[in-house]
Amino acid sequence: MEPFRYHVFVCDQQKPEGVPGCAAQGSGQVLEALRREVNARGLEDDVQVTACGSLGLCEHGPNLIVYPEGVWYSCVTPADVPEIVRSHFEEDAPVERLARTDPADLRAEILENRGKMFAARRAREAAGVLPDDLNERIRAFQESRAVLTALELDVFTAVGDGAGAVEVAASLGADPRATEMLLNALASLSLLVKREGVFHNSPAAARYFTAGSRDNARPALLHTAHLWSRWSTLTECVRAGAAVTHGARDQDQTEAFIAAMHRNASERAPLVVRAVGAENVRRMLDVGGGSGAYSIAFARANSALRADILDLAAVEPIALRHIREAGVTDRVKVRAGDLRSGRLGEGYDLVFVSAICHMLGAGENLDLLRRCREALAPGGRVVIQDFILEPDKTAPRFAALFALNMLVGTRGGSSYSEPEYAAWLGEAGFRDIRRARLPGITGLMIGS
Numbered sequence: 003m004e005p006f007r008y009h010v011f012v013c014d015q016q017k018p019e020g021v022p023g024c025a026a027q028g029s030g031q032v033l034e035a036l037r038r039e040v041n042a043r044g045l046e047d048d049v050q051v052t053a054c055g056s057l058g059l060c061e062h063g064p065n066l067i068v069y070p071e072g073v074w075y076s077c078v079t080p081a082d083v084p085e086i087v088r089s090h091f092e093e094d095a096p097v098e099r100l101a102r103t104d105p106a107d108l109r110a111e112i113l114e115n116r117g118k119m120f121a122a123r124r125a126r127e128a129a130g131v132l133p134d135d136l137n138e139r140i141r142a143f144q145e146s147r148a149v150l151t152a153l154e155l156d157v158f159t160a161v162g163d164g165a166g167a168v169e170v171a172a173s174l175g176a177d178p179r180a181t182e183m184l185l186n187a188l189a190s191l192s193l194l195v196k197r198e199g200v201f202h203n204s205p206a207a208a209r210y211f212t213a214g215s216r217d218n219a220r221p222a223l224l225h226t227a228h229l230w231s232r233w234s235t236l237t238e239c240v241r242a243g244a245a246v247t248h249g250a251r252d253q254d255q256t257e258a259f260i261a262a263m264h265r266n267a268s269e270r271a272p273l274v275v276r277a278v279g280a281e282n283v284r285r286m287l288d289v290g291g292g293s294g295a296y297s298i299a300f301a302r303a304n305s306a307l308r309a310d311i312l313d314l315a316a317v318e319p320i321a322l323r324h325i326r327e328a329g330v331t332d333r334v335k336v337r338a339g340d341l342r343s344g345r346l347g348e349g350y351d352l353v354f355v356s357a358i359c360h361m362l363g364a365g366e367n368l369d370l371l372r373r374c375r376e377a378l379a380p381g382g383r384v385v386i387q388d389f390i391l392e393p394d395k396t397a398p399r400f401a402a403l404f405a406l407n408m409l410v411g412t413r414g415g416s417s418y419s420e421p422e423y424a425a426w427l428g429e430a431g432f433r434d435i436r437r438a439r440l441p442g443i444t445g446l447m448i449g450s
Contacts (some may be wrong), residue, residue: 004070007048008091010036012066017054018134023056024063028079032064035080049091050083058112059102073101148187150227153220155341156367158211161194164202196214225262228255232410239410249412253316260293260320263357267295270387270444277438277446278352278385280304285313287377289370290341290358293319298328300352312346344367346377353377356387357444360404363414364422371430371449384432386447391419400443423447 012033017023033053040049057065059242062076073096075086082100089095101107152158160173162437167182174181185201188194193207210219231247251259274296280303288297291311301307311321315338325334341358353374359367374384389401397404401417408415420437424447427435432449439445 004075005327006050009050009069010066011054013051013057022060024065027063029064031080032078035083039083045091058115060115064266075100076102086197107384152188153223154227158203158207159213161201161203166200222262222265228258236410245411256316264293271296271299273440275299275303283351284308285350286352289355293324296356297334298330301330301333309334312339346373348377349379350377351379351382353384359388360417361407361412361415368426371426375431377412383448383450387444389417390416390445392423393419395419
């Protein structure tokens with residue numbers, strides 16, 4: 003069976019640095035060029051491009067195989083891709099100068115490389131060497147810290163359309179020697195490209211990390227940078243059982259936090275609105291609604307809907323700014339308050355609680371849900387959006403790790419499981435309780 007006219011497998015095996023392999027020789031760029039050229043020529047319905055593991059020709063990468071003929075190509079560069087697409091995929095004529103045509107030679111090279119790999123693996127196992135993937139995970143903080151420092155300094159904006167280390171350092175008010183070290187490290191991570199001593203932003207860095215870009219994520223990512231110091235206290239927090247550093251966010255941290263929440267919420271809001279439905283909602287309460295992204299999305303989905311956002315006074319001006327930009331000031335209002343205590347109001351058809359429960363302890367969540375029920379009109383619903391763990395609490399991985407984020411940052415917060423949410427909802431007086439699974443890292447618990 004051949005669902006596509008051609009199926010191309012491109013080796014993109016990631017190997018330790020210093021070990022010959024296609025990835026180290028640019029297979030990622032070849033993959034990108036292939037997909038771009040296939041789309042540009044309108045062949046995406048005829049040619050399937052798939053990344054695969056090692057093809058066994060490590061010294062002659064990047065390597066790829068084209069089926070159904072089984073044509074093997076070696077030493078392919080991005081510059082070769084237009085010729086392959088035109089000649090092989092459009093004209094049915096393989097590119098002979100890149101093709102491996104001797105099956106015996108091909109098999110011998112693959113078997114030789116396989117033997118070397120197995121021998122090296124046995125030697126490492128006998129010596130008790132730490133596996134590469136485990137070692138990389140342990141040292142992953144180094145890459146993260148380099149990127150976070152670059153974001154804090156706004157390095158990518160300083161690089162702009164191209165700049166040397168001295169120029170970037172002057173723009174940042176930083177040390178030239180240290181700045182060059184950081185820029186070189188960022189180039190090693192493919193976030194910058196260095197040509198003749200001049201650094202340039204990669205396409206991804208230019209799009210997501212530079213001021214003026216429509217998709218600039220830096221303001222939101224600064225929240226992650228602010229988490230660094232708290233995560234460095236994890237060992238002490240595990241001993242103590244709670245966060246060992248305390249103190250309210252300053253305004254810069256609040257801005258970064260709400261920016262991060264707004265970016266996430268703007269992406270997830272359409273999914274949530276579709277799953278919950280806005281057609282029968284007249285009044286909505288958005289508990290701890292932050293930037294107002296969810297209230298705005300519900301208001302846009304139903305022109306008769308009115309939403310109230312409850313959040314801290316420091317958040318109110320940020321929410322109002324987003325509400326004005328969305329043009330829904332007549333239907334989305336903000337009131338300052340503390341969700342941890344007091345009445346939440348009354349007569350709401352929907353009480354929405356997003357990214358709140360993980361900040362609270364079990365008793366606090368039960369209390370909050372009881373007050374949510376009191377705020378509902380007859381037939382109303384409470385909808386919780388959060389990271390929902392499976393019953394044994396080891397999956398999903400993001401939610402399990404996020405529990406540690408709450409350990410280092412809150413008095414009693416955590417990630418919670420579906421049975422825990424269901425128990426709180428039941429005890430709070432809700433009878434119809436269900437979970438709605440969404441694509442991505444969060445889900446919904448709904449009670450009515």
